[in-house]
Every structure is written in C-alpha cells, then in structure tokens.
Amino acid sequence: MITNEKVWRPDNLHDAWILSSKLSDQCCFVSGGTWLRTQWEAGTKEMAPHLISLDKVPEVKEDISLKGQLGQEEVVIGASTTLAEMITNPTLNEKAPVLVKACKNIAGPSIRNQGTIGGNILSCVGDAIPALIVLNAKLMWFNGDELVYQSIEEWLLNQDEVRDILVSIHIPTDKSKGEHYEFAFYTKVGRRESFIPSLVTVAGTGCYRKGEGIFSHVSLSVGGGNVVPIRLPNTEVKIINNEYSSELLYNVLRQVQQDYKPIDDAFGSAAYKRKVAGNLIVSELYRIGGSNHALE
Numbered sequence: 104m105i106t107n108e109k110v111w112r113p114d115n116l117h118d119a120w121i122l123s124s125k126l127s128d129q130c131c132f133v134s135g136g137t138w139l140r141t142q143w144e145a146g147t148k149e150m151a152p153h154l155i156s157l158d159k160v161p162e163v164k165e166d167i168s169l170k171g172q173l174g175q176e177e178v179v180i181g182a183s184t185t186l187a188e189m190i191t192n193p194t195l196n197e198k199a200p201v202l203v204k205a206c207k208n209i210a211g212p213s214i215r216n217q218g219t220i221g222g223n224i225l226s227c228v229g230d231a232i233p234a235l236i237v238l239n240a241k242l243m244w245f246n247g248d249e250l251v252y253q254s255i256e257e258w259l260l261n262q263d264e265v266r267d268i269l270v271s272i273h274i275p276t277d278k279s280k281g282e283h284y285e286f287a288f289y290t291k292v293g294r295r296e297s298f299i300p301s302l303v304t305v306a307g308t309g310c311y312r313k314g315e316g317i318f319s320h321v322s323l324s325v326g327g328g329n330v331v332p333i334r335l336p337n338t339e340v341k342i343i344n345n346e347y348s349s350e351l352l353y354n355v356l357r358q359v360q361q362d363y364k365p366i367d368d369a370f371g372s373a374a375y376k377r378k379v380a381g382n383l384i385v386s387e388l389y390r391i392g393g394s395n396h397a398l399e
C-alpha cells in the first residue's frame with residue numbers, strides 16, 4: 104500500500120494509469136497545475152495527497168504535428184502542450200488560427216507558459232473549448248488498456264470525475280469531407296480587456312458563398328464563466344443553406360437566446376450573458392455577410 108504523500112512522475116502512460124487506479128480518490132493528475140491551484144486557493148477543491156505529474160510521459164508531451172495522408176489530415180497536439188507553445192506553433196497558426204486566437208485570450212504570459220491545453224479542456228470550462236468544438240476536435244484517452252477516441256462534444260456531455268488520461272487532441276483538417284471552412288471567429292468578453300475570466304466566449308466556423316450570399320457548413324459554440332461550453336445546433340440550422348438577410352440575423356439572435364442557458368454569477372446575470380452571446384454571433388455574421396448585402 105502507498106502511504107507517503109508525494110508527487111509521482113511516471114515515465115509512461117501505463118505506469119501513470121496504474122498509479123492513479125491504486126491511489127484512487129487520494130490522487131489527481133497534474134499538468135501545469137494552474138487550474139488546480141486556482142481551485143485549491145479558492146477552497147472549491149481539496150488538494151489530493153498524491154499528485155501524478157504527467158510531465159515525463161512522452162505521448163502526452165508529443166509535439167504539435169500534421170499527421171495522416173492527404174484527404175485525411177489532422178493536427179495532433181499532445182495534451183501537455185502549453186498554451187504558449189500553441190500560440191507560437193506554425194502548423195497550428197496555419198491550420199487552426201481560431202484555436203490560436205482562443206489560447207491568446209487565456210490568462211497572461213506567465214500562466215500560458217505553464218498552463219496546458221489538456222488542463223484547459225479538463226477544467227470543462229476552459230476558454231479554448233468553444234474553438235475546439237467548432238473545429239470538431241477529437242480527444243484521445245488512455246483507459247488503462249487501450250487508446251480511445253471521443254469527440255470533444257460527446258465528452259462534454261458526459262464528463263464526470265475523469266480517471267482516464269487525456270493523451271492528445273486531434274483536429275481534422277480534411278477539406279473534402281465538409282471540414283473546410285472559409286470563415287472562423289472567436290470572441291471572448293470579460294469585465295476588462297485581458298487577464299480576466301470570461302463572461303461569454305463564442306466561436307464559429309463555416310463557409311459563405313459571396314456571390315449568392317449563402318452560408319454552409321456552419322458550426323457555432325458558446326461558453327464562458329462557470330458554464331460548460333456547448334454547440335448550438337438549432338442556431339446552426341437557422342443559418343445553413345440560408346441567404347444572408349436581416350431576418351436571418353433576427354432569427355439567429357432569438358435562437359441563441361433560447362439555446363444558451365448560462366447561470367447568474369458575481370460577474371453577470373444569465374440574461375445579460377445570453378444577450379451578449381446572441382449579439383456577438385450576430386455581429387460576426389454581419390461582418391461576414393453584411394459587406395455583401397445592404398440590410399433592408
């Protein structure tokens with residue numbers, strides 16, 4: 104039986120998982136430790152007697168790379184990649200600039216040097232999550248026996264106490280399977296410009312055929328504060344294959360307000376956050392389509 108409190112540093116996935124099974128609720132995984140620290144300091148989570156650092160596990164530390172054959176390409180990001188590394192990576196800047204923008208909006212440089220994309224996802228309320236949702240990101244987990252893939256959207260619907268190890272994040276960049284997008288946006292609103300938790304965060308990707316003024320392949324997501332980010336399928340339906348018009352914008356505004364259910368907190372009321380989310384998405388659609396069509 105393991106008794107002494109300590110920080111464990113296994114050097115492979117299997118050992119990390121065995122340790123976490125043995126120590127059970129007496130342990131937790133740690134990457135950058137910035138989210139855990141916030142919870143310990145706020146008293147919302149007790150510090151576990153055993154911390155399992157993943158900093159020596161090679162699969163989790165994998166460098167950002169483009170993998171797969173042409174037509175089935177994906178960007179693979181090791182879960183321990185720091186937010187600072189995400190921002191400066193050329194592949195990510197080329198293939199998923201909306202995710203880079205999201206990372207730039209998280210905390211300040213000192214936290215971004217330490218905090219990881221994996222930790223941001225596992226906080227369940229991280230500001231990178233809306234961008235990952237609209238990019239159709241998949242998560243690869245190690246469950247003790249094998250590596251399994253799960254879409255981030257599916258995981259967010261069922262995230263309970265996580266015992267598995269998040270190994271990597273996979274972003275499809277295949278342009279022939281409807282993954283192609285011509286516009287992408289990400290906006291975070293807080294109570295001041297930077298270094299502040301988000302009130303509302305929205306992200307979107309899609310195509311807009313300028314000649315016809317028609318939207319297609321639209322994905323939208325909203326999060327912020329202590330609410331788990333969600334995709335907005337009902338709002339997407341109001342946009343996809345429809346022509347840009349003021350009526351479309353009004354319908355979108357109404358639908359976002361129906362679909363998004365934030366909660367009141369010390370920083371803003373639920374009604375205010377719903378309104379901000381709707382306005383942000385509508386203003387992005389206006390920016391994309393408005394230059395082409397004068398609003399009637």
Ligand SMILES: Cc1cc2nc3c(=O)[nH]c(=O)nc-3n(C[C@H](O)[C@H](O)[C@H](O)COP(=O)(O)OP(=O)(O)OC[C@H]3O[C@@H](n4cnc5c(N)ncnc54)[C@H](O)[C@@H]3O)c2cc1C
Nearest residue numbers: 132134135136137138139210218219222223225229230269
């Ligand atoms: C001053 C300050 C400002 C901040 N501002 C923001 C902000 O603007 N936006 C924002 O989104 N966040 C913010 N954060 C929160 C945090 O810094 C980020 O979410 C960061 O990305 C968390 O990453 P981490 O590596 O430090 O996570 P950690 O604290 O190491 O871990 C977070 C959670 O994930 C689990 N975990 C970590 N890695 C794995 C893995 N590979 N497999 C399984 N479980 C794992 C841990 O057990 C823990 O439950 C802020 C924090 C601070 C202190």
